[in-house]
Amino acid sequence: MPVNxxxxxxxxxxxDVFDDDDLVVVPTLTAEAVDAWDSLSHIRLVLAIEAHYGLxxxxxxxxxxxxxxxxxxxxxxxxxxx
Numbered sequence: 001m002p003v004n005x006x007x008x009x010x011x012x013x014x015x016d017v018f019d020d021d022d023l024v025v026v027p028t029l030t031a032e033a034v035d036a037w038d039s040l041s042h043i044r045l046v047l048a049i050e051a052h053y054g055l056x057x058x059x060x061x062x063x064x065x066x067x068x069x070x071x072x073x074x075x076x077x078x079x080x081x082x
Contacts, residue, residue: 002081003027006072014054017045027069053079 004027013026018036031037037045049071050056055078065071076082 002076003069003072006075006081007068010049010068010072013048014045017041017048025068027067027072029068030066032058049075055079 005018007025007027007029011023014034015021015023018034018041020034020036022032025033031042046057055069055073055075057074061074065074073082
């Protein structure tokens with residue numbers, strides 16, 4: 001499963017959304033670990049990821065995520081990379 005590869009692809013998106021060039025996305029990354037990750041930036045992040053991959057997330061898919069690794073697994077499944 002390409003979780004680490006997807007995390008690498010997500011890094012520049014996260015850096016842009018959170019305006020932090022030092023932010024590195026790893027599977028265990030959570031919202032609590034990123035100071036700027038609030039509800040508004042979460043929406044911006046989701047929209048940026050959807051635009052990048054050309055997909056849409058359901059509310060149920062997003063509600064159950066505990067960390068970026070789980071997000072990467074959803075992306076892998078939706079893009080046929082799982």
